[in-house]
Amino acid sequence: MLKILVTGYSGFVGNVLASQLKGGYQLNLLGRKPSNLGCVYTHSIDSKSPYSDALSNVDVVVHCAARVHIMNDIARDPLNEFRGVNTLGTLNLAKQAAQAGVKRFIFLSTIKVNGESTTGKAPYRAHDQRAAEDPYGISKAEAEQQLLELGKQTDMEIVIIRPPLIYGEGVKANFASLMHFVGKGLPLPFRSIKNNKRSLVSVYNLVDLIKVCIEHPKAANHVFLASDDYDLSTAEMVALMAKVQNKKNRALPMPVWCFKLAGKLFYKNDVIDRLTGSLQLDISHTKNTLNWSPPYSVEHGFKLAAKKPSTK
Structure with a gap:
């Protein structure tokens, strides 16, 4: 049985991943x-922490932990803060993983490595040149570059996954x-924002x-770029949010120019572009290389995202 190290296991992605891996892997x-899902090691992701105990006999690392994108970041030097965890912390963990004999290192990156918008452009592809614009994206892009270089220098295989906005039960921000409103x-x-497309x-x-990707x-x-392979306009997104909550779609047709x-x-302008502009991913490389297609529909994910938090 393969042994997997999952970082960020209590986060949005890590918790679902660890729950689904339990039973099939150590x-x-x-x-x-x-957590009752596995053996917990309490280390921070930074440039100095030792991980030898957590990496003992591990075959694959799935690195979900990160300093995530923050709206209106008040840090004096946001790029330095992001680099401390997302770049330097990731490389510290990866180097120790290679030394420990880990066979594969899976890095959860972000589509922000490609850029912020595809408005008026073709969808992003896996082999496009990196064009990160904000500190979060830059820190992830730098980590990707250094991980791939580490992979060339060692026997450890590197896998990079770039998702766009991730949603599901427990989604925040x-x-x-929007789902609540x-x-x-x-x-x-x-209602009039119907000509854009978001992955x-x-x-x-x-x-x-x-x-x-584990095996x-x-x-x-x-x-690999990741998406549901079904892009939505803002108007379509709001309509689907209403549908899964059994509500009437009361969206009003305010002109996009407003x-x-x-x-x-x-x-x-950046906020408005996220609302009215496009950000599309071409996941054909992912599907063709791995013979994979997203198994769950957009409506399935929206229904679970609409679930009210437990009060227990």
């Missing part, structure tokens, strides 16, 4: 919360807020892809 878990029946002004990935499809021989030393004008007036 699990080591890197983090700070107790903007997706959860739609569920309240509020008349949101998004998303449910956590269940992403975890299925990670599971394939698939053709996954070694590849970069949003763009507001973005210019309030210096929020």
Whole structure:
């Protein structure tokens, strides 16, 4: 039975992954919360921590832990903060993994490595040149480059997965807020935003892809983009959120130019582009290389994302 180390196991992706791996693999878990899913090691992801105990006899590392993208980051030097965990911490863990004889290192990256928008452009592809723009994306891009170089210098196989926005039960931030407002029946002004397209990935499809990458021989030393392979406009997203909550879609048809004008007036062009622009992924390389297709529908993920948190 293969032994897997999952970092960030208490996070949104890591928890679903560890839960699905339990029983089929021996699990080591890197983090700070107790768990009955595997053996827990309480180490931080940084440039200095030792991981020899957590890496003992491990065959595959799935590295989900990260300093995640933060809206309105107040850190004095955000790039330095992101690099400390996402670049230097990742490389520290990977180097020790290679020394410990780990066969494969799977790195959960981000589509932000490719850029912020495909508005007016073709969908991003796995082999496109990296073009990260914000500190989070830059830190992940630097980690990717150094991991691939480490793979060339050692016998450890590197697998990189770049997802877009991830959703599912327990999702937080903007997706959860929008789902909540739609569920309240509020008349949101998004009906006219129907010409953009956004790629998303449910956590269940992403975890299925990670599971394939753990053992698939053709996954070694590849970069894979992940999505549900079904892109939505903002208007379609809101309509589906209403449907899965058995609510009437009360979205109003405010012209897109109004949003763009507001973005210019309030210096929020980046926010407006995320709302009205496109960000699409071409996952043909992932599907063809791994003979994989997303097993779960977008509606399946939206239904679970709409579930109310337990009050127990």
